[in-house]
Amino acid sequence: MMRFTETGKWDDRWFRALAPEFKLAWLYLVDRCDVAGVIDLDEQLADFQIGFEVNWELFIRECGDRIARLSSGKLWIKKFAYFQQKTKELNTANNAHLGVVRSLQKHGINAQEHGYKILEKERQTSRPKLGANQPQARAPGKGKGKGKGKGKGKGKGK
Numbered sequence: 001m002m003r004f005t006e007t008g009k010w011d012d013r014w015f016r017a018l019a020p021e022f023k024l025a026w027l028y029l030v031d032r033c034d035v036a037g038v039i040d041l042d043e044q045l046a047d048f049q050i051g052f053e054v055n056w057e058l059f060i061r062e063c064g065d066r067i068a069r070l071s072s073g074k075l076w077i078k079k080f081a082y083f084q085q086k087t088k089e090l091n092t093a094n095n096a097h098l099g100v101v102r103s104l105q106k107h108g109i110n111a112q113e114h115g116y117k118i119l120e121k122e123r124q125t126s127r128p129k130l131g132a133n134q135p136q137a138r139a140p141g142k143g144k145g146k147g148k149g150k151g152k153g154k155g156k157g158k
Contacts, residue, residue: 003031004084018062021052025059029067029077035096036103037080038070070107078114091119 009015015023028050033039047053060067060075068076081100082088090097090111101118104111111118 005030006083021050021054022059022062024050024052025054025056026063029075030080033075033077033080034103035081035084035099036107036109037077038074038103038107038109039077040072040074070109072107074107076107076109081116088116090116093119 015026018026025046028046029039029041030037032046041056043054043056046056060069066078068078070076081090081104085097085100090101092098092101101111104116
């Protein structure tokens with residue numbers, strides 16, 4: 001899965017002040033979370049993959065209001081979906097937005113409380129055929145023959 005990344009994070013005072021293992025922990029979370037920013041963190045696996053033993057409780061405190069621990073124990077990066085979608089208006093007719101809405105609902109996150117507006121638009125169930133409303137186009141030609149082959153062969157008069 002591809003994600004947008006904020007290259008300016010390296011200039012952000014908060015990010016710069018993080019210990020190296022916490023910078024890697026942040027990058028790990030934004031790479032491994034779902035489309036809404038929710039992750040069921042396996043701390044042992046994360047430590048192994050990062051290459052450091054991270055004090056996750058201290059890291060979460062360092063993140064302040066950037067991360068919330070859900071009642072399920074999962075972590076939620078609050079601004080992740082906004083950053084990826086570039087909008088707080090989530091249109092359910094848009095597949096990318098629909099995934100975010102479904103994840104927020106699944107994890108019991110009230111989108112409206114966090115500034116999101118859910119637009120319930122009717123999804124298009126079928127696509128019109130390309131050119132369905134266009135008149136039949138005919139390719140220009142010489143007007144001779146049946147339109148088969150290249151016109152070479154052993155026919156009459158050849």
